[in-house]
Amino acid sequence: MSIRKVGVIGAGTMGAGIAAQIANAGVPVVLLDIVPEGAASRNMLADGAVTRLLKTEPAAFMHKSAAGLVETGNIEDDLGKLSDCDWIVEAVLERPDIKHALYAKLEAVRRPGSVISSNTSTIPLKMLTEGRNAAFRRDFVITHFFNPPRYMRLLEVVGGPETSPDIVAEISAFADESLGKSVVLCEDSPGFIANRLGIYWLQVAMIEAIDHGLTVEEADAIVGPPMGIPKTGVFGLLDLVGIDLGPQVNASMRRALPKTDAFHSYDREVPLIGRMIAEGNTGRKGTGGFYRLDRTGGKRDKQAIDLSTGEYRAERKANLPEIRAAGRDLRSLLEAKGKVGAYAFRVLAQTLSYAATLIPEAAADVVSVDATMRLGYNWKQGPFELADRLGVDWLIGKLTAAGMAVPKLLSDAAGRGFYRVEAGKRQFLGLDGAYHDVIRAAGVLLLEDIKLASEPLLKNGSAALWDIGDGVACFEFTSKSNSIDDKLLELLAKSLDLVAEKFKALVIYNEGSNFSVGANLGLALFAANIAAWSEIDKLISGGQKTFKAMKYAHFPVVAAPAGMALGGGCEIVLHSDAVQAHAESYIGLVETGVGLVPGWGGCGEMLARWKADPKLPRGPMPASAKTFEAISTATVSKSAHEARGHKFLRDTDGISMNRDRLLADAKARALAMVEGYTPPNAPEFKLAGASGRFGLNMAAEGFAKRGLATPHDLIVADALAEVLTGGPADLVDVVTEQQLLDLERAAFMRLARTGPTLARIEHTLETGKPLRN
């Protein structure tokens, strides 16, 4: 059975966000909420939620049209609309009485066999299903989403003793494949895994920071990047989630957890927190948090709170030699003399020990706990992976020396570790004391796993080529930020030869957070600064040649972007024969932002796509104008769905909702193309030449007059216009793909020699922001 229609009840932040993500998956969704007293319209809350969703940044919908899949209503008039839903998600107030009353009504209207779930984070499943019939209890699960539902990949799913395994499987499969979530199955215990461990960790880290007399900056610097934790650390994260939430969740944990739970030893009231909440300093949503931006008197001063006095003072970047000295050696940070080492050790040791006590009470195994902390808190490694990194024996020794308890699971791992690689497979230590394979869901293929089991076919400092089975090879970027440099291009060229000889198809894919942010601008800028023009020219012409070789190879090439695919990264996507994109793909040609034009064939590829669009008016200009608009404004799509509208993706290109399924989907797409594959024909263009260039420049000058374009924007725009209108071409001339490439290269080289372009590149490299000069 599949899920074809979903009902969401409760149009608050979570309910609305869940509804949007379901719509993003192309599934119709009914969104209901109550009729508030004195409401102007009966659907006011749900309608308001959709309006809000359309304005949210970052966007909740992957495409505006997805909003059309959300049907709004209210629970007084529209419960009937739930009768044909295959899944009903409840996301109303966290009050058992309200939920009970709602469930009684749902029991009456729902289709038998449909899945019912609650998005609760605090109420046990056994309490929720009290008073419901057997069928309801069989079909009921908890689906705990994280905010914002589109972007947070973690989904905790909790079944009760009476829940049908089929229901858990069904909802998990839908969440995985259609909503793109990574499902972690949890036990019905307080706070499940993410909140249980997360709340404890934050509480420990806050209390210990105060006790050790550290500043908030120091604490965040320690319980942050050195541990693979985002740089928001502890206090920055508390600001983000809302400081007022702390006492509430602590109270809920205090009630729910047994007296023996280690949580209670850190459940201490912190006067500072009370004072901050009373003063409205509840974090980013309030007037300030542990950090704030003081804007009084037109200033923009970064400040932080003094943990001992509660007063704000100027932010003082933590300057901790212990962190510098430790480098990547986490152990030596924990062993550092003084309060820095003591704090780092206390927080991490307590957190890892606590995690070890959660199995099997909250989670079935270490894999679930690690996945939860990686996906829910963006930790680079989960607690058991961290324990392995430190060395389990070392950790046990330190705990013992400090007079702290050693949890059983940790002592079970003594002399070995929580994970190992056996015969090319990753295994974890089970409760039975034996190692078991880490099992991926069917249809999940990860390069990470392939790397454990095999050696690369080709490899250099910037890229690698892997055999991913069934005659398909995978080209992986491995450079910093997956930026494209001469070494990457060189390996791509070699890979094309090898694939032609020994494989059926090529997939271009990697598991970095971004597919590629484009050319390595640092190298290019350095080369420009030392006037190494021939090197830059070689990089451009080399890239053009390689990308064209890829396009016209006698085997299908499928690009599989996820995250950002910008500039050169976008050009690789454009030159691929087909694309399988992750839904969260942000694609665009952003070269003009740094004062350049696309140099690796992006101009011609976009021009050809627009030229082929039958909806455009005839004549040479519409395609030039459309391409000019997208490139001159450095348009970036905010999702794969949106990328289709911009023609960075074709309508025939595929979209995968789940990041972990992207490679398998791309491989399948490539294999499907192999039979009878013929390379594309080279496009030819009729372009308007000088008169067209003049027209495009007029448009750019219009922008400048309205203050939307700078003087250098106009120079860049003119160079782009020259390329897109064929340079010296005349309407009667046929402009070849190669001629366009030559124009592109000349324009790129000309711009690279200008001071304002170099200033833009430098500014972008150093600040990550564009320079509007």
Add this chain to the structure above:
Amino acid sequence: MQTYKAPLRDMRFVVHEMNDSVSLSALRGLEEISPDLIDSILEEAAKVAQEVLAPTNMIGDEEGCRLENGVVRTPTGFKQAYDTFCEGGWTAIACDPRFGGQGLPESVNKLIEEMICSANLAFSLYPGLTHGAYEAIASHATEELKQIYLPKMVEGTWSGTMCLTEAHCGTDLGMMRTRAVPQADGSYRVSGSKIFISAGEHDLTENIIHLVLARMPDAPPGIKGISLFLVPKFLPTDDGRPGPRNGVVCTAIEHKMGIKGSSTAQLSFDDAQGWLVGVPHKGMAAMFTMMNSERLSVGIQGLGAAEASYQGAVAYAKDRIQGRALSGAKEPGKQADPIIVHPDVRRMLMTMRAYTEGCRALGGWVARELDIFARSDDPEAKQQADDFTALMTPIVKSLFTDLGFEATNIGMQVYGGHGYIRDHGMEQYVRDARISMIYEGTNGIQALDLVGRKLPQHAGRLLRGFFHPVAEFIEAHSSHPQLGAMVTGLGKAFGALQLATGHIAAKGMADPEEAGAAASDYLRLFGLVALGYMWARTAVIAVEKLPKANGETEFYQGKLTTARFYMERILPQAGGLFMAIKSGKASMMEMPETTF
């Protein structure tokens, strides 16, 4: 013999013909500057250098300084020379008119500095240090301190010092121990010992103003906890006269290889009263703001010594008769030919000449950019000038002092045994020049500054100010009818420099030791290419001027010939340096310490 005559024609070539002195008048405060005015100032400076300073040079070396009862006696004649020097206003040359200075540009000042260094390097330290202290006070001190001290320092009645080094810390100033304790009246009490303090104690001026780096009680550890203090030898009275003695005494002076007329003092500060200059804990930053100009000045010392030695060597090579020319007697009427007939003597003289004139031209370029940085109102031009001077500072300091020492050594060689004995003063130049490679940051430190700090900054932006004009020059002149071959040679060396730069940037990022191993060779390569560019530009100007050179044909022809010598005989070293750089660190880092 030490017979110094200021190379005024060549200085005019640098300031007017290479660096377009006319355009200086577009800068703030230089509206009145004209080529004629510059020429007359240079002529006056030449007289002082030749007639007042040069005669005391050998005496200073023979006598040295003496510490007697806590007072340092400078060599005979120094005091009179100093008084004449001050009366002529030469201490005020590059100072702000607001404090009695003459407000002349660095483009002129650095040429005058060269003359002073050629005439008497040891003497140059006294006004030189005062000027450094002047710059620090003028840039960072309160208006009150400026009004009390600067006018006296500008007129030369008070002198200055820079007290950085302590017995246990020179390069690594983060280990500094001297303390400064704040007092209720806003002043500080400074205690500690400083060594190697040039002009730290002497009898030339009525007061000495020490700029002292010290640590406050609440200072953060290391280099970021050092502040700068002004500590006078005598506390000024309200009417600006030296008052009660402050708690600073000279405990010893150093016995040195050279610059013996310069007093190098050990100073002991004992609760000496001082005043903060600039921001607490930002003393190093305050010091660094004047570092570009200071280090260029030390480079000029190398150049000055080289010029003086060259003049002595030429005189001797023409005068000394010994043996016959290889091609047969040149002056059959005499008992022997002058040694200048010999190719190897020519090699030596041409090398010295190529160095001195090349460095003078490069120094002129950098001085001009210092002027633009200090006086331009165009933020972009200012930024570019700042980038360029920051880049070239370590190169000028190291290259000029390395080549200066090499040149004085060659000058001594031309004299044979007569150079090694003290009578002719040629060995004094060698000894005097040697210190410039060491102080103000050793040349090894300069090379590290270049590869570690200047190269990677802003993804190589600092390099642009050098590489772009050179690349454009090569592009524009590669088919020059007379100079094509010369420009091709420059292009080859420049290509090697580009490759080496890219190589170090890439390697050094991954392994800082690789950058460190390449540093000194890279700095020399960079310097040689920079001089090559100077000589190529010189040659282009000479070719333009020669057809209507009138009485100056010999001057321009000499330029052209020296340019050719440089390109053919010196610049090819670039290839060897490039290969050395490429070879990597292994051969110097592999050996275990115990094997040494």
